[in-house]
Amino acid sequence: MTGRLAQLWRYPVKSMLGERLPAADVGPAGVAGDRRLALRHRDTGRVASAKHPRLWRDLLTLRASGAAPDEVRITLPDGRALSSVDPGVDDVLSRVLGIPVTLIDRPPAGALLDRADPDAVLAAGPAAEVPVDANPLGAAAPGTFFDFAPVHLVTTATLARVAVELPGGTVEAVRYRPNLVLDVGVDGFAENDWAGRELRVGPELVLRVLAPTPRCAVPTLAHGSLPRQAGALRVPARLNRVAPLPQLDAQPCVGAYAQVVRGGRVEQGSAVEVG
Numbered sequence: 338m339t340g341r342l343a344q345l346w347r348y349p350v351k352s353m354l355g356e357r358l359p360a361a362d363v364g365p366a367g368v369a370g371d372r373r374l375a376l377r378h379r380d381t382g383r384v385a386s387a388k389h390p391r392l393w394r395d396l397l398t399l400r401a402s403g404a405a406p407d408e409v410r411i412t413l414p415d416g417r418a419l420s421s422v423d424p425g426v427d428d429v430l431s432r433v434l435g436i437p438v439t440l441i442d443r444p445p446a447g448a449l450l451d452r453a454d455p456d457a458v459l460a461a462g463p464a465a466e467v468p469v470d471a472n473p474l475g476a477a478a479p480g481t482f483f484d485f486a487p488v489h490l491v492t493t494a495t496l497a498r499v500a501v502e503l504p505g506g507t508v509e510a511v512r513y514r515p516n517l518v519l520d521v522g523v524d525g526f527a528e529n530d531w532a533g534r535e536l537r538v539g540p541e542l543v544l545r546v547l548a549p550t551p552r553c554a555v556p557t558l559a560h561g562s563l564p565r566q567a568g569a570l571r572v573p574a575r576l577n578r579v580a581p582l583p584q585l586d587a588q589p590c591v592g593a594y595a596q597v598v599r600g601g602r603v604e605q606g607s608a609v610e611v612g
Contacts, residue, residue, distance in 0.1 A: 338611040340521030342538055343493055344510055345605055349409045350401040350421075350440075351375035351482040352387040354511070354561050360604035363542050365597050366478035367487030368516050370404025374421060375482040376430065377445070379437040384444065384474060384482065388553040389451040390463035395434055397560050405442055443480050450474055450484075455589070456574070458554035459567055486547050490517040490536075491528065491592030498525025498576070499591065503568045512556040512569045513591050519609050526577045528593035535612040541601020548581045549590035556591070 347368045348355030352375075362369045376385035376396070387393045403409040409421040413433055419426055421440060431437050449471045457467035477483040491513055500508040510518050517538065531546040538544065556569035574589035581590055 338521050338523060340519060340609045342517060342603055342605055342607040342609055343520040344515075344518035345603065346511070346514070346516055346518075347371040347404075348401065348514060349374055349403055349405060350399070350411065352385060352393060352396040352555075353411070354397060354400040355514070356400070356402040358605075360602065362600070362602050363488070363516075363538075363597060364600035365487065366481050367483065367597070370409075371487075371516060372482045373405040373480070374401070374409060374440060374442055375444070376434075376438040377441050379431075379439055382445065382449075383471075384448050384450040385436075385438060386450040386452070387555050387558060388472075389453050389469055390458060390554050390558055391453065391465065391467070392436065392451070393434075394463050394558050397555075397558055399430075399433070400561065444474060444482060448474050448482075453554055455552065455554045455557075455570055459557065459570060459574075463554065463558055463565070486594035486596055488517065488544055488595040488597060489513075489515050489550060489592055490519055490544075490546075490595055491515040491550075492523055492525075493518060493520045494523050495525045495528060495591060499569065499572045502572045502576070503566070508566065508569055509560070509563060511560055512563070512566065513550075513552070514555065515592055517603075521609055521611060523611075526590075529577070529579055529590065531593055531611065535598065536595065537608075537610040537612070539601055539603040539607035541599065542603050542607075543598040543601075544595040545598050547594045547596060549579055550592040550594055551581045551585075551588040552591050 398414040400412040536544045
């Protein structure tokens with residue numbers, strides 16, 4: 338199967354909106370600058386994640402751009418911008434979110450984030466008290482804030498399969514927060530069968546697919562100007578509930594996680610080959 342790289346994304350601050358890139362270097366720690374920063378709750382020590390929407394859904398009103406350790410720019414809902422290296426960045430973000438936070442560039446020892454039960458969020462809404470599990474993070478690539486793997490990919494076919502079931506017939510890729518959106522000759526949810534296979538993107542980059550990506554409540558939430566869209570989770574829950582790993586129960590999945598076998602530079606339009 339062959340095709341092209343349709344979109345390339347990075348998210349410099351965990352759970353904030355990110356930026357679409359024309360080109361980027363991809364190495365063992367994923368797209369350069371991806372998920373290198375995060376917010377930490379000063380009282381609980383938890384890493385902030387919109388996977389717990391009752392507390393953290395407003396992270397998706399903030400947009401981050403740039404690549405740490407250089408300056409990352411954070412644009413606030415009112416259009417103001419601040420720098421990750423500004424002395425007062427923690428106080429500003431704490432006021433905007435209504436939660437005391439610190440911007441950090443490395444996961445603390447034993448770092449945890451809270452993940453709300455996605456079915457419960459669908460039933461009760463993003464502001465409701467629902468069951469929450471504590472998940473470790475930071476093992477995928479030292480010094481980063483990935484949940485499981487440094488690269489997340491999804492095909493345009495999968496997005497189209499979800500979209501056709503939704504009012505208006507559209508779903509934006511950013512709801513699923515992929516790094517790579519691949520336009521290849523496959524059917525929707527083909528990523529389910531790619532575990533263990535290698536993907537070549539451009540002349541250098543080689544990825545190995547690890548597992549389908551189980552979805553949390555994040556795709557359902559408002560993303561900047563995009564309104565809530567519960568169907569972004571309800572549709573895969575109905576059409577593509579699979580076990581991402583043998584030891585896990587079936588879950589709604591969209592896309593796949595991957596690790597980097599050989600790094601390289603890619604750009605929008607790069608050739609893609611699924612081995």
